[in-house]
Amino acid sequence: MIIIDEEHDASFKQQDGFKYHCRSLALYRAHQAGIPVVLGSATPSLESLYNAEQGKFSYLQLQKRAGNSQLPTTHLLDLNRCQSQASLGQPLIDEMAKQINNGQQVMLFINRRGFAPVLMCEECHWLTECSRCSSFTTYHKGSNLLICHHCGFQHPTLHQCLGCGSTRMTPVGVGTEQIETNLATLFPNVDVVRLDRDSTSKKGEFDNKLNQINSGKPMIIVGTQMIAKGHHFPNVSLVGIVDVDGALFSSDFRAAEKLSQLVVQVAGRAGRGSVKGQVWLQTKFPEHPVIQDLVNNEYKDFAKFALSERKMLNLPPYSHHIVIRAETTVPNLGLEWLSNLSNYLHDYEGLLMLGPTPAPMTRKAGKFRHMLTIQSQSRPYLHKLVNWLLENLDTIQKDNRIRWSVDVDPIDLS
Numbered sequence: 001m002i003i004i005d006e007e008h009d010a011s012f013k014q015q016d017g018f019k020y021h022c023r024s025l026a027l028y029r030a031h032q033a034g035i036p037v038v039l040g041s042a043t044p045s046l047e048s049l050y051n052a053e054q055g056k057f058s059y060l061q062l063q064k065r066a067g068n069s070q071l072p073t074t075h076l077l078d079l080n081r082c083q084s085q086a087s088l089g090q091p092l093i094d095e096m097a098k099q100i101n102n103g104q105q106v107m108l109f110i111n112r113r114g115f116a117p118v119l120m121c122e123e124c125h126w127l128t129e130c131s132r133c134s135s136f137t138t139y140h141k142g143s144n145l146l147i148c149h150h151c152g153f154q155h156p157t158l159h160q161c162l163g164c165g166s167t168r169m170t171p172v173g174v175g176t177e178q179i180e181t182n183l184a185t186l187f188p189n190v191d192v193v194r195l196d197r198d199s200t201s202k203k204g205e206f207d208n209k210l211n212q213i214n215s216g217k218p219m220i221i222v223g224t225q226m227i228a229k230g231h232h233f234p235n236v237s238l239v240g241i242v243d244v245d246g247a248l249f250s251s252d253f254r255a256a257e258k259l260s261q262l263v264v265q266v267a268g269r270a271g272r273g274s275v276k277g278q279v280w281l282q283t284k285f286p287e288h289p290v291i292q293d294l295v296n297n298e299y300k301d302f303a304k305f306a307l308s309e310r311k312m313l314n315l316p317p318y319s320h321h322i323v324i325r326a327e328t329t330v331p332n333l334g335l336e337w338l339s340n341l342s343n344y345l346h347d348y349e350g351l352l353m354l355g356p357t358p359a360p361m362t363r364k365a366g367k368f369r370h371m372l373t374i375q376s377q378s379r380p381y382l383h384k385l386v387n388w389l390l391e392n393l394d395t396i397q398k399d400n401r402i403r404w405s406v407d408v409d410p411i412d413l414s
């Protein structure tokens with residue numbers, strides 16, 4: 001048989017070069033070989049849940065949590081109604097101190113590496129932007145570099161604003177590195193271990209840190225999604241999720257699904273030992289329905305609501321998408337090129353053209369990026385279209401200045 005563990009994980013989708021989804025490939029191979037596939041997850045993708053609902057997959061449920069551990073309790077921390085220090089609400093800081101005094105470990109999750117997302121000029125509000133992308137460079141204090149997480153571009157930290165020449169540059173927002181620094185002030189006698197791509201890039205570093213955590217000593221663990229996956233840390237009794245708000249207002253219709261999966265995965269790190277775990281969610285939007293679901297309900301309730309919403313809006317899995325992307329160094333060429341294609345396909349029945357639009361990150365590594373999403377109820381029909389495009393697009397719309405690609409079932413819409 002083939003087993004796909006954590007089947008919802010977006011990293012199963014190969015985005016560069018030959019684009020494919022590992023889950024789809026596994027289903028196809030298993031079908032060819034006549035063997036079963038097991039898709040495992042505590043937070044199944046809405047696609048797989050839909051397939052189970054449709055009777056295409058059979059649905060097996062684990063009724064008990066592994067071992068004797070209990071589900072953690074979830075607390076909502078409304079950041080509008082409390083003092084905060086160093087991006088942490090005071091009630092969370094107090095609870096952290098309590099858990100550490102009881103000999104427990106505390107884990108803080110933040111989905112951003114580095115010290116701060118950007119440096120801002122206090123005089124003219126100029127922000128450190130990447131010169132090759134429509135994005136900002138992240139300030140890494142340890143290495144004293146500004147690094148673009150999208151194209152890898154880096155240069156030494158600026159001490160002077162490029163807009164007005166002022167030297168008053170301050171970090172805005174928060175990343176793992178900054179939390180680590182602030183914790184040293186808030187908890188001077190407690191060990192802090194940071195787990196992210198920057199702090200574990202050297203050989204053996206990751207294992208060293210895991211050993212440190214597994215010693216069981218009271219400590220604070222700070223990390224990115226790297227800490228969300230699979231690790232068993234029995235002494236962690238409290239998990240704090242520092243920043244969930246970014247995902248609530250995303251242009252990606254899957255953002256709420258990704259957030260819910262992440263929160264459940266991170267929460268799964270709490271209370272795996274004998275002490276009942278707690279999860280704290282910090283937010284400025286406590287009334288948001290996704291936040292309410294995360295706190296009051298289970299993932300399956302969220303999934304049910306999210307599926308009904310997708311159905312109403314006719315979004316995947318109730319329809320199918322392909323995205324045609326165009327990249328070029330000429331500013332509006334990609335948009336024109338995709339508009340022509342959209343017009344060409346407009347008269348075909350059963351296809352809905354969404355766009356073309358600039359990609360959310362319109363400029364990346366010096367290239368302008370545009371996208372055309374094509375939606376259809378019929379998957380076979382869409383597949384036929386893809387085959388036809390791959391064979392003929394360069395003939396009907398030849399332009400050497402454009403690099404185009406087709407992505408079936410797109411997940412990353414950046």
Ligand SMILES: [Zn+2]
Pocket residue numbers: 130131132133135148149150151152153364365
């Ligand atoms: Zn960049």
Ligand SMILES: [Zn+2]
Pocket residue numbers: 121122123124125126161162163164165166
């Ligand atoms: Zn300035």
